[in-house]
Amino acid sequence: MTSVEPEARSVERERIRVEPVRTSEELELVYAIRSEVFDREQHLTTWVRDYPEDGRSLNVLAWIDGEAVGTGRVSLWGDEAQVAWVAVRRPYRGRGVGRAIMEHLIRWAEEHGARVATLNAQTHALEFYRKLGFRPIGRPFYMAHIEHQLMERELQPRAQGGTA
């Protein structure tokens, strides 16, 4: 059983697709995942939609075999990329979906000139973000009833297409 796990994980990862949200129907899927995770699962907030930043940010959906399984958002403020609303539906966690979402957001931010990425991590997810190169800044704080930690990561801005 243990011997087949690494291969099984890599096969799974190839099935994960992360795409920018392009239609209002896809944006509704983003809101549905936010609602499932941040409202019904975590009771963090009941208000998950129509934030002013949603219209001026990159929102993405992660897909496995035609099913939307995760989401995330990045907003540019000058040369800072603020990452928020990263969520993977519970049955799909631990398969690399969160990492794929983050890598897409970071790549997009670098291609759009960002020099630093920031986010407010729920502290249970610190290790997830650490593995993606983020480091904690300052003290943890509470948002609703959930402990959070400001984190940041330096980026390497580059032209679209991936060349420096």
Ligand SMILES: CC(C)(COP(=O)(O)OP(=O)(O)OC[C@H]1O[C@@H](n2cnc3c(N)ncnc32)[C@H](O)[C@@H]1OP(=O)(O)O)[C@@H](O)C(=O)NCCC(=O)NCCS
């Ligand atoms: C945090 C979250 C987005 C992670 O998504 P995921 O798809 O399970 O993460 P991945 O499978 O891509 O994990 C990537 C790596 O981080 C690690 N990791 C993921 N979640 C972790 C956790 N809670 N604690 C420690 N390590 C974690 C994985 O083991 C994996 O390590 P590896 O690359 O060495 O194998 C997901 O658990 C989630 O949606 N949680 C609820 C919502 C939430 O808290 N969002 C964050 C708001 S700040």
